[in-house]
Amino acid sequence: MxxxxxxxxxxxxxxxxxxxxxxxxxxxxxxxxxxxxxxxxxxxxxxxxxxxxxxxxxxxxxxxxxxxxxxxxxxxxxxxxxxxxxxxxxxxxxxxxxxxxxxxxxxxxxxxxxxxxxxxxxxxxxxxxxxxxxxxxxxxxxxxxxxxxxxxxxxxxxxxxxxxxxxxxxxxxxxxxxxxxxxxxxxxxxxxxxxxxxxxxxxxxxxxxxxxxxxxxxWLHPDPQLSADELHQRRVARYGAEAAERLRAEDEAEARWQARLAQAREQVRALQQAPHLSEPQRQEAVEGWITSHFDAHEQLRVRVLLGL
Structure with a gap:
């Protein structure tokens, strides 16, 4: 945003x-x-x-x-x-x-x-x-x-x-x-x-x-029982159009973030288990992958969430 x-x-x-x-x-x-x-x-x-x-x-x-x-x-x-x-x-x-x-x-x-x-x-x-x-x-x-x-x-x-x-x-x-x-x-x-x-x-x-x-x-968070349009309309009725748009934008941003985090978790797990790498090489590979896929603002958050 x-x-x-x-x-x-x-x-x-x-x-x-x-x-x-x-x-x-x-x-x-x-x-x-x-x-x-x-x-x-x-x-x-x-x-x-x-x-x-x-x-x-x-x-x-x-x-x-x-x-x-x-x-x-x-x-x-x-x-x-x-x-x-x-x-x-x-x-x-x-x-x-x-x-x-x-x-x-x-x-x-x-x-x-x-x-x-x-x-x-x-x-x-x-x-x-x-x-x-x-x-x-x-x-x-x-x-x-x-x-x-x-x-x-x-x-x-x-x-x-x-x-x-x-x-x-x-x-x-x-x-x-x-x-x-x-x-x-x-x-x-x-x-x-x-x-x-x-x-x-x-x-x-x-x-x-x-x-x-x-x-x-x-209805602050996505509801699996509602379509995106239905959820948006209920938010508009409850909070108003501006707040509903902000919530929808936050949902989309959170979905993108969760997808990136899931990819990072999978990649880190694969690197940590790579049999051809030594332990220092695994750590270096993990750090390299994170720094190449997340900006400086995001890297601390990723490391905390992944327990690194």
Whole structure:
């Protein structure tokens, strides 16, 4: 996809994804079943209790702004892409709270792993100074710092897909954190859309505190009992045309990724079992195959998923 907006869909996301790279989690207790992963399309924004370890992602480097720009926009995941959203600066050069700025932040955060947080922040400072000037740049960087703090916030309530009561409980905890960290105006601008969507979902699923009533189907994922067209129409009815198109695009991207991953798994297994290769040669062959079939942004994810 040319852009990587996470405001509605996390290929969760997003968050999406950034997603298969793992989150720092405590050991689960016997009384706490695992929470289902939920996407922003229906109002859930990374509703798990554990924060994303943003400061630990990416290479331990301190590259120049020019090198970071080249790594992302020439060789990396943002090549041939335009930035999502905008800086949220009005005609008088004043920064205004807007969802557009969060979309830009979210897109940039998908690059962690290719670059580290310090490198990304330096790039962002340089870009905003050039685009909007020092006053608005300083304001944007202050919001960025608070947004990073929010992404690393730890929560005690997890939202479970099969328990609508936990949705409102998790939302209430996150609303408090968002308003405390971002401030009311920025929290409203960044999250009102998905918070409203979550409330609508909870209302459709049943009143808070009800029991014995299963949540309605959400159709977030492909359903083998439905054709692609039927699934799309149900998504349009539930989420609207824009979100349905994003979900369809995510389905197609995920199908392509799974096909590539299956091919990689088969090829790696064959190389690891090749009788004519020594163990060092097998390792070298596996690494060579991965680096020739996946870009730098994907290679870490592939190695983790294949247990390499």
């Amino acid at each position: 040319a852009t990587r907006s996470l405001a509605l869909i996390l290929g969760a996301a997003a968050v999406a994804a950034v997603i298969a790279w793992g989150y720092a989690q405590d050991e689960p207790t016997a009384e706490a079943p695992p929470a289902a992963a939920l996407g922003r399309a229906e109002g859930f924004s990374l509703m798990g209790a554990a924060p994303s370890p943003l400061r630990s992602l990416g290479p331990a480097l301190a590259r120049s702004v020019a090198d970071v720009d080249h790594a992302l926009f020439v060789e990396g995941s943002l090549r041939d892409a335009s930035l999502d959203g905008d800086w949220g600066v009005d005609g008088q050069g004043r920064l205004q709270p807007s969802l557009a700025l969060r979309r830009r932040f979210d897109q940039l955060l998908t690059t962690l792993g290719e670059v580290n947080l310090d490198e990304l922040s330096s790039w962002l400072l340089d870009r905003t100074l050039r685009d909007v000037g020092p006053t608005a740049s300083a304001e944007i960087m202050a919001v960025w710092a608070r947004y990073i703090t929010l992404q690393e916030q730890r929560y005690t309530t997890e939202a479970r897909l099969d328990d609508p009561q936990t949705w409102t409980q998790a939302l209430a905890e996150r609303q408090r954190a968002r308003r405390e960290i971002l401030g009311p105006a920025w929290a409203e601008a960044f999250y009102r859309e998905e918070e409203d969507a979550l409330r609508r979902q909870a209302e459709r699923a049943g009143p808070a505190g009800s029991s014995g009533r299963a949540a309605e189907p959400t």
